[in-house]
Amino acid sequence: MSVELLERAEARRRAALVGLDVKEQAQRGQYFTPHLAAQIIAGLPRVVELESIRVLDPGAGSGILSAALVDRLRVERPGLPAHIVAVENDAVLHAALVETLGDLETIEGVTTELVDADFLAWALTTDQRFDLVIQNPPYAKLRTGSEPQNLLRGAKIIVPNIYAAFLDLGLRLLVDGGQQVAITPRSWMNGPYYSAFRRGFVGTAGIDAIHTFESRSKVFGDTGVLQESIVVSATRGRTPDKVVVHTSHDHNSTPSSRTVAYGNIVTPDFIHVPATESDAQAVAWMSTFARHTLADLGLTVSTGRVVDFRSREMLHHERIDGAVPMVNATHIRGGVTQHPVDAKKPEWFHAEPADAAKLLVPGGDYVLIKRFSAKEERRRVVSAVWRSEDEVAFDNKVNYIHQNGHGLESQVADGLAVFLNSTQLDSYFRVFSGHTQVNATDLRQMRFPSLDQLRQLAAVTSHDQLEIDAAVEAVLAPTEVKA
Template sequence: MINKKLSRDSLEADAMNFVVHGAPNLYGFFWAKSAIELRQNATSVFIVPRSWMSGAYFERLRAFVFAQGSIVELHAFDNRNNVFGSTKVLQELVIVVFKKKRVDSVQIWSHDNITSLEQSESILVPRGLVVVGDEQRVYLITNAHQLALAKWAVALPSTFLDSGLKMKTGLTVCFRNRDLVEDEPSANNVPIFYADDFYGHEIRLKRESSQYLSKKRAGLLQDNVDYIFVKRFSTKEESRRIQTAYYEAERFSDEKQISTDNKLNFVVASSSDLLKGAFLVMSSTIFDEYYRLLSGNTQVNLTEINSMKFPDKHSLATLGKKYTISELTRMTQERIDQIMLTNFGGES
């Protein structure tokens, strides 16, 4: 494994510019070059970070190598702390067996660590459920439940963006704008919301300091309308990656504008009913599990969310119209999952 980030003007990036998108990584160049040199029907094996499987930075790499051949095996590890014993490699790694030939299925294993390779069981997954969408993101499906989840997701009729929704990243990087952050409200500032302002599925002003932002920079301000707030970061130990709260503008009716911290993502929608329906879907267990198939990161990536399969706009708005915001934010997880199952199928 060669995991090293390079600058876009490096000699390596210039030589392999056909797979460069965003911040290049040396292992991507090595894989692309290996795919070129590999003989037809021959096989190569790589131990690499999981990062290549999704995200815009590796989109060109995926497009190139999948035009050359196919993944025939994927080996994932349940615990990133002991993949290579006591070497203290903490990166989430996968072993990829690549063949310079088109194949229709992928054999996928999940192992505890490198010493359990022979004891683990695998699952055979159709290629169309592993390599998905125009961006050819790779879903890590290691058991029958995840296979059923992938089939459910592929059958959804729309995408997040096509359903009239869009996720964006919070506007204010606070450490770069310390001079604008204030402790007390005034006519010259607005509330700025953080990931630690979540109170269950509600949003409350909880900070004793740094809760307000000066109006001096218009580019850091946004309209005070309803949003779905999503924590941008979680820990490996937390039970959910997609952690949601419904921001109800009416609760802060004195404000015409607000701001959001950069460690927060927010979702906008073309109608309030659509936003409420989307909130139910995004707060469900099945959607969280669906996202985990795609990404091993603890960061919720807006590019990935915006391209994910999703129920259609009409169905979401029809669902959202049935519930008040107060009802949504007080629902138990079991109730949310049952509503999801009834309206959009799947398992939770």
């Protein structure tokens, strides 16, 4: 019976995908949950202690999350009274959803209710409360001045994407001790755009369990979404001592599981996701031995000022009189900056004094970090030092570390590049950030060695990875400190 239940729900999901208008689906941010992923999501919340359960499925789609949850309940808690409230305002999906809810009502103890309403407006006015919210919220940016954004701002929900609004409202609709489990992009876990939301989330609910997927593209493979997805289960008004972290390659593979101290996952600034023991070690190592922000060191990181498509008339393939180097990511190679390299992109910049003053950086020593790593590169963070006596132009796909708009002390610059190119840093960054790119904001939040330690690291002139890692270990975590 249960296999048939989920198979039918999955068939309806696939049929619904075919029947949807692609543009409207994109506008709504609809990415329907495959049934194997639905089983993972439905498997995270606790159900053993409940005597009855009221469940909310916001943006229910074809109802597959509710089906997966009921499928679990009928095995683990047969006969448990369960009332499912499915909220869905896409009329195209109602036929499939009604059929799925009808299937669920054939299970002993299960009753259902379909609410045909926009979830945002409904959630802000309903007096219903729930023991469990299970959801795959829509993923779409909230346009400035749009009706949904104005509605949310009126409720003091300030978020850049609608999925975060769904999470916030889901928590609000829980009873004390109620649980929410959701699959979302990982982007809310760090960075400035979600900082207020993140603080509110972890202040309201404690994270109990996380499921991560090593593959970015396979979880929603038939829907076209390439976001790094993560499943988070949280309990309103409760903070656990430990978090259970499950990791699988995708929704088809068998996960590994581990238990991590809550403080090693949730911090005031961001949420780490140490999926493996090596991830946890990377977080612990960095938290112990690197204690300074760039601001603590009197340094700043900025994004290059030149946007190529806005500055075409200023960019040149050949050097002309008065031109300065135009440095982009292709010039950062093997731990050093090489210019020129006969690249396809323009390598020289020339502008009238007024424009140049806004876009150029004074001569000096700067640490450059690629914002986007190339596919063939194994590292997420790729860095090198740029040195010049004259002014230079940095492309906006490059971040640069400076001191009050000017160059760095030479040894500090060299030491920073060594640290940024270490395996210790790269391993930590992968846990710290769910992004494929390296944002200036991420670098501002991260921790670095002291200035004296950076000067010591400047003695490393080799670009061999083993030598870099050994030097970082020796300077930051000498034997006497570890003992």
